[in-house]
Amino acid sequence: MYRPAMGDPNSPQSSTLLIAELMSDDRFGGGGTDDHDIQAIAAFKKTSENMYARYWSLRWEGIYRANFLLNCDDNIQWDSEAVRNQVLGETYFLRAYYYFELARAFGNVPLVLSPDPVNNAQALPAEMYGQIVSDLKNAIEKLPAEKWTAGSGVGTDGHATKWAAEALMARVFLFYTGYYNQETVTLPGEAGGSIGKQDVIAYLDDCINNSGHSLVPEFRNLWPYSAAKDYKYNIDNKLKWIGDGADGAAFSNPEVLFAVKHSGNDWSARNNDALFFSLRYQDDKGGSWENCYPYGEGWGCGTVVKELYENWPVEDPRRSGSILNVDDAKEGLVSYVDGGQNQVYDTHLWNKKYTAIDTKSDDPEYTSYLGKGIEPLYWHLIPAFETAQNPDYQSNNLQDWFVIRFSDVLLMSSELKKDVNGINQVRARVGLAPISAYSDEALQNERRWELAFEGIRYYDLLRWHKEDLITSHRSNVKVLNQAVETVVSVPFRKETKGFLPIPDQEIQKSQGVLKQNGGWASNEGNF
Numbered sequence: 001m002y003r004p005a006m007g008d009p010n011s012p013q014s015s016t017l018l019i020a021e022l023m024s025d026d027r028f029g030g031g032g033t034d035d036h037d038i039q040a041i042a043a044f045k046k047t048s049e050n051m052y053a054r055y056w057s058l059r060w061e062g063i064y065r066a067n068f069l070l071n072c073d074d075n076i077q078w079d080s081e082a083v084r085n086q087v088l089g090e091t092y093f094l095r096a097y098y099y100f101e102l103a104r105a106f107g108n109v110p111l112v113l114s115p116d117p118v119n120n121a122q123a124l125p126a127e128m129y130g131q132i133v134s135d136l137k138n139a140i141e142k143l144p145a146e147k148w149t150a151g152s153g154v155g156t157d158g159h160a161t162k163w164a165a166e167a168l169m170a171r172v173f174l175f176y177t178g179y180y181n182q183e184t185v186t187l188p189g190e191a192g193g194s195i196g197k198q199d200v201i202a203y204l205d206d207c208i209n210n211s212g213h214s215l216v217p218e219f220r221n222l223w224p225y226s227a228a229k230d231y232k233y234n235i236d237n238k239l240k241w242i243g244d245g246a247d248g249a250a251f252s253n254p255e256v257l258f259a260v261k262h263s264g265n266d267w268s269a270r271n272n273d274a275l276f277f278s279l280r281y282q283d284d285k286g287g288s289w290e291n292c293y294p295y296g297e298g299w300g301c302g303t304v305v306k307e308l309y310e311n312w313p314v315e316d317p318r319r320s321g322s323i324l325n326v327d328d329a330k331e332g333l334v335s336y337v338d339g340g341q342n343q344v345y346d347t348h349l350w351n352k353k354y355t356a357i358d359t360k361s362d363d364p365e366y367t368s369y370l371g372k373g374i375e376p377l378y379w380h381l382i383p384a385f386e387t388a389q390n391p392d393y394q395s396n397n398l399q400d401w402f403v404i405r406f407s408d409v410l411l412m413s414s415e416l417k418k419d420v421n422g423i424n425q426v427r428a429r430v431g432l433a434p435i436s437a438y439s440d441e442a443l444q445n446e447r448r449w450e451l452a453f454e455g456i457r458y459y460d461l462l463r464w465h466k467e468d469l470i471t472s473h474r475s476n477v478k479v480l481n482q483a484v485e486t487v488v489s490v491p492f493r494k495e496t497k498g499f500l501p502i503p504d505q506e507i508q509k510s511q512g513v514l515k516q517n518g519g520w521a522s523n524e525g526n527f
Helices: 016-022 036-042 053-071 081-106 125-142 162-179 197-210 232-237 272-277 306-311 317-322 406-417 421-429 440-450 457-464 468-473 504-509
Strands: 256-260 323-325 349-351 358-360 374-376 401-405 477-481 484-488
Touching: 016 036, 016 081, 016 272, 016 457, 053 081, 053 504, 081 125, 081 162, 125 162, 162 197, 162 256, 162 401, 162 406, 162 457, 197 406, 256 406, 306 323, 306 477, 317 323, 317 440, 401 406, 406 421, 406 440, 421 440, 440 457, 457 468
Parallel strands: none
Antiparallel strands: 256 401, 323 349, 358 374, 477 484
């Protein structure tokens, strides 16, 4: 089972979702005047030479464990061949997943397939992605083809499945072939061979036709805000949260192929991305969290760029279903306080998908931390010893992160086949008319609107070679910095090629075997 390992929960530099979101054209850094790390991420700059050390080390810890298990296979007395295949299949999936996160984030990284200590130089992209694809192929062949059914937990229980491996195969293939301008991925080893577009299409067809996964009928029911009682937007649109299984109820979400689980068992297992992305300190200037119900307290990061909101078709319900416009009367917010705790880059637009959510208490006698019968949506899942006193708002976010949804599978299928079938299924779900002919522009727009704020947009821009949109969409924008209107620009730094700096401590430990990425020399990119 994959669980998030965030390291220091106050350090955002270890989160794939948060980093990818802040570097995209959809977000500013936001936060307060002292949130330098957040703002540096968004500006493609660094606050220290080891800013991303925890991101680097966490993935390598996962790779080491995978290598250890795979190298011990012959020494394990398995209960059955089915159990062996399940465990090895999940291990291959996770090694591919960790290496993909490293390769997308840092570009060229070492390739290590043994638990033994080595000091390898960085692998070439073809070698790295060949191994990632080989691992996913092994995962697909070993993992059982268990279909999603209501209550099965397939996709939402934190375990990798054959269907998740097929979907991740497509995501890896599209990024590698797009970013590096390749047609196929060459497999390693004496057997050799390659994986091409038709192979990946066949994997996606298998997933679409045989997995049991499907789209949830109402897009907005995927997100926890749809659970909030007496929320005007929910009432007007007749929304009802489908849930993520975190409360122990039956898993009932057919759309999720792979989820990162969060829980209240300990601090590091909680969803700190939602904490970072939530509204900032509404109560330090005479405001009240009741006035922003159901949106709860956080650190005000990742404010939404106005260009996305203004150019998103109004008739698309995903716009208001994904973006909180605090000035929109249809939301039913009583008021919103500008400049809470020195908020900067405030556009009055916030993401709705991963954010703190409050709801009304079922017990009228119950006194929550707000004292008005409002409580964090997941509070009942936090261990009793923590809820004996007023809960800490930093602990309340237990929402799972949906790494791969079925809508992404449909859109990847359309992109590879250059047809409208997957696009139109996604559009039909939200009541939009079908398009008659495929175009890259239509596909790219649909991915942006469907998958906004899910950590996907930035890497789509890199593989489409559209990094200039990051600069153009975040240039000369009016924002509120500490409640004062200011014009800001946060451009993409082309010299980085979209990659993060390799931690200097790793270069030093390698005795110079590792080479720093372009744009990140010791005198470059300082915040």
